[in-house]
Amino acid sequence: MTRRRRRLQQRRREIGLSQEQLADACGVNTSTVRRWESGETEPQPRQRRLLALTLDLSPTELTGLLDTDAAALDRAMVPFAGYDPTPMDSEPGPDAVRDALEWILDPTGPLHSLTAAPGRTRHVGTALIDHVADRIIRFRRADDTVAARRLLPEVVGEIDRVETVLSHHSYNDTTGRRLHGMLAELYQLVGWMAIDLGRIRRGEEFYATGAAAARTAGDSALVAQLLSCNAYQRTSRGQDALLLARAALHGGRDTLSPLGRILLTERIAWAAANTGNADLARAALHDVDDTYVLVGTEPEPDWVYWLDRNESDVMAARCHLRLGDPGRAAALLRPAIDRYPADHKRERALYLTWLAESYTQSGNRDAATEVISEIEDLDVDSARLQTRLALIR
Structure with a gap:
């Protein structure tokens, strides 16, 4: 019964x-x-x-x-702290979304044959792992244009397959480290998507799980990145975000690539700006500028593929806004947003919220209203975006 x-x-x-x-x-x-x-x-x-x-x-x-x-x-059913009743839109996406998903998601992907019959042990070789690494790159690129609620189930499925391979199949030490490293990267992706859907606590837990996997992989730079992701997420809540951001950069300083150092340094600047530590924020932004001269001198991990001067201008603008200089922030934001790829609508919309806030702080309400209309025209499915809009309206 x-x-x-x-x-x-x-x-x-x-x-x-x-x-x-x-x-x-x-x-x-x-x-x-x-x-x-x-x-x-x-x-x-x-x-x-x-x-x-x-x-x-x-x-x-x-x-x-x-x-x-x-x-x-x-x-x-005891009430949960930090509960955010954010509904998720379930309307079907446009054909372009389905096309993107079909491009990255092969129903007979490299791990499916192993996980279909986990009771049968098989040795995992380099060629298969290379295919999985390529799928992770495709997941990252898809996240630029595909709504998180549509992509998330597929990334979670890949996590399950990697974990099944780790627990049921055989591999040498090098392959094992690569598998744990890929698991860490997948947890970073799913953490970011969970946060975009308004599931803040889950996202932070995914980041922490990813950091543990990266430690098992022996990838200090990736551990630092995941710790820094958690610091960035906690900045608005003031939960020792600055300490965590600085610890992440310190722990990974000897293994981070130039863009990796830039990313983690920007998160220090952001945490410092949000706590009113203007000197530290400006010093970190200067360090970012100095480090750019090293970009291109060594290989970069794929998890920083999106970071460039344009993105750094956006982060610098956000820091200046928090430090009480909305004019300087707007001067950086408008050209940076105009250079941003048109199909990356979620990021364009999020960055436009900072421009609208800059205009509001400067007392230019008409300009802020125009920017908010520009955001609404993009029609982006993102809980993070809706939270930002609620703050600036």
Whole structure:
């Protein structure tokens, strides 16, 4: 005899999702969600990960909702700190989105053949790992133009496949380190996407898990990057973000490439600007300018492929805005945004919010209103963007 999971249904409704929207986020049919809520079936491991993320629950909390024991359900539904009831849009994307997904997602990708029958041990060689590395690069590029809610289930699926290979197949030490490094990169990607969907706590947990995988891989630069990602995310909440950002750069200083050092130094500048430490913020921005002369002198990791002078101008502008110089911020932002690729709408929209804020602080409300209209015309699906717009309207 099955028992309806009313608390699971209640949580979905609190988040603001229909059964169809929850199914879309988890990559399943609506009928599957109905069976979960009726108690007829159990979510599979990959689906549990997505279900917990979408409902903004930890794995333990989700287990409580799936458990039919009344006491466990009552414990699981204690209000969660930092709960953000941000609904996720489930409208189908344009054909361009589907085309991009088809380009990067091969249903018979390199790991699928290994994970289809995990009980059968196989030795993992270099050629297969190279294919997986290429898929991660494609995931990163797709994130520039594909909404996070559509890409996230595929990246989570790749994480599951890498973890299955690590636990069920054989490989030499070098391949094992590469696998853990790729797992760390995937967790960085999924952390970023979770945050874009408004799941802040989940994103930070993914960053922490990725940092642990990077340590196992022996990749100090990647550990530093993931720690710095968490510092950047925590800046607005003042949770020792500056200390964490400086520790990340210090820990990776001997292994970071020039662009890697620039990225982590910019995050120090941002954390310093947000805590009113003008001298440190400006010193960090000067360090960024000085380090650019070294770019091109050594190989760069793919996780900094997007970083260039244009991006650094945007970050410098944001720091100047926080330090009370909106005129200087606007002077940097407008040309930087105009140079930004037209199809990278999410970043363009986010950067435009800083321009609108610059105009507002300067007292030019008409210019700010025009920029907000420009943002709305881009029609971007991003919880982060909606949060920014709410702050500047």
